[in-house]
Amino acid sequence: MNPAPAAPRPDVTVVGIGADGWGGLADTARGVLAGAEVIVGGARQLALLPAECGGERLAWPTPLRPAVPGLIEAHLGRRIAVLASGDPMFYGIGRTLTEVLGAPPRVLPHPSSLSYACARLGWPVEETEVVTLVGRPSARLAAVLHEGRRVLVLSADARTPAEVAALLCDRGFGPSRMRVLEQLGSERETVVEGSVEGSAERWDAAPGDALNVVAVECRRAPGALRLGAVPGLPDSAYEHDGQLTKRHVRAATLGALAPAPGETLWDIGGGSGSIAVEWMRTHPSCRAVSVERDPVRAERIGRNAERLGVPGLKVVTGAAPGVLAQLDCPQAVFIGGGLTAPGLLDACWEALAPGGRLVANTVTLESEALLAEWYRRHGGELVRLAVAHAVPVGGFTGWRQAMPVTQWAVVKPGPPPSPGSVNTPSGAAT
The missing domain is CATH 3.30.950.10 (Tetrapyrrole methylase, C-terminal domain)
Incomplete structure (x- = not known):
């Protein structure tokens, strides 16, 4: 039996165009547009073309992204030119078309607005x-x-x-x-x-x-709060009710979590959301989900994320581990509260792919005993973090010790997943 013929590859060329319109295009770009049977673009971009570009003109519908596959499919076998503002690969349609086609189309960039x-x-x-x-x-x-x-x-x-x-x-x-x-x-x-x-x-x-x-x-006003570029923002940067991983412990915790571009964090027992917020601030492509069972605190996490520049932080109101099955799988998990909830550590460990990191902090003896047991079974690093602050003592100065924090940090053993593979937690839909 002869194999079925391969589906025709769409003939798509993406042409960047500037505010100067047709006059600013190179001869190659003009030739593509003049020879196109279908020209797709925004209404403003299409209006920049002269009448000699006689192809059928189609304005992008709204929303754009879901319409792209059907539009390309409807015009298979025809020469399609897609107009883009400036450089199509700079926050432009070039990325979407690459994802839809499974390979990059021909792209003729124009200088970007940048x-x-x-x-x-x-x-x-x-x-x-x-x-x-x-x-x-x-x-x-x-x-x-x-x-x-x-x-x-x-x-x-x-x-x-x-x-x-x-x-x-x-x-x-x-x-x-x-x-x-x-x-x-x-x-x-x-x-x-x-x-x-x-x-x-x-x-x-x-x-x-x-x-x-x-x-x-950028110029900061005198007296305005200074926010650095690394984890460990001032505690005063957050709205909180006392449930906040304090600055020095937070910096150590983010160091153990080791965020990298494109990774996703589960922040369980979010409190004020400080760990998730600072995870996302490390790189624009970092993602995080903060799980908090108290609705008042969950709303507060959202306000902190908005204030500190990461409005994309996803906040899930509910108790772990029950709500975890609905979440995209993480590359790292932080547990800041609820450690003794039945099945919580097991669910987090199961969700992590090999090479994933888990960090848990506690100040109670009961949770400390649990972390010691998991440390015995899985290894990693078990440390106690102690911070003291100088405070007035009469006319002198002394140290006030904060509650020590026990921290367990571990990397799940095994080979990392192959690129593009999907890790699904137990109980999640596949």
């Missing part, structure tokens, strides 16, 4: 932080605010500059210098500049062009 903005500002691209607020909450910006840093914000629309200015003032960066660069690369290119303080109201009253990026040179 390249244009850095060229206008004289900023080195490699030293410029980029945050996109297209379809994402403005709170993400808070995670990259540090004295002296240069940040480019990719705007969702004309209202974004006002949102950025308001957030900077709220997070203690009101003295920052802010510039809004509109219609980059076109004849209508403009730059609007001003101090951040007081500018949110100005942009709210008279928003500029929807096609803009916001450039921020």
Whole structure:
């Protein structure tokens, strides 16, 4: 029996286009668009093309991502050109098409808004932080605010500059210098500049062009809380009711968890969410789920995540281990509360793939005995963390000892999973 013929590969070319439209395209890009039978893009991008591009024009539907496979399938066998703003692989449709097609399409990039903005500002691209607020909450910006840093914000629309200015003032960066660069690369290119303080109201009253990026040179206000780039933020950075892994123990705990880009953490017994928050702050691609059975604390975790720049933190209200089966599997687990709950350690250990890390902290003798038993069975590292703070003693100064914390940290043995494999916890749907 002859094998079935392979399905035809879609003929897709992605063409980056700037605000300067057809005039800014290279001959190769013009040739692709002129010869395309179907041209797909946003309404604004399609309007930039001249009449000589006679292919059928299709505007992307909303939401875009679910529509892509069906749209490509409907036009198999035809030459398809997809328009993208600037560089299609820079927060653009190029990534989505690569995922849908299973291989990268042909891509003809145009200078991105990042390249244009850095060229206008004289900023080195490699030293410029980029945050996109297209379809994402403005709170993400808070995670990259540090004295002296240069940040480019990719705007969702004309209202974004006002949102950025308001957030900077709220997070203690009101003295920052802010510039809004509109219609980059076109004849209508403009730059609007001003101090951040007081500018949110100005942009709210008279928003500029929807096609803009916001450039921020960060300056922290005197007296504003300083948040570093490594775990161990000040305790005062968090809203809490006393259920908080304190700063020095938190730094040691994150060191044992060893977050890496793209990894997922389960933070069980979240309290104030500090471990999950600082895990996610280590890299934009880090993900975390904070499990907290108290609804009031769960809401507080969400507020802390928003305030500290990681609004993507997922908060699950419920008791472990019961709620764990519904979660995506982690590369690391932290247990900060509920250690003696029946089956909790077993469920966490089962969920971890080989090479996954588990860290558990406790201050009680009962939980300490449990950790000692697991240490005897699985090895790892069992340590006691003790911190003392200098406090006034009459007219002198002495030490006040905090409750010591027993910490067990272990790496699950065995070969790590192959790339792309999925680890599913016991009881989870497959």
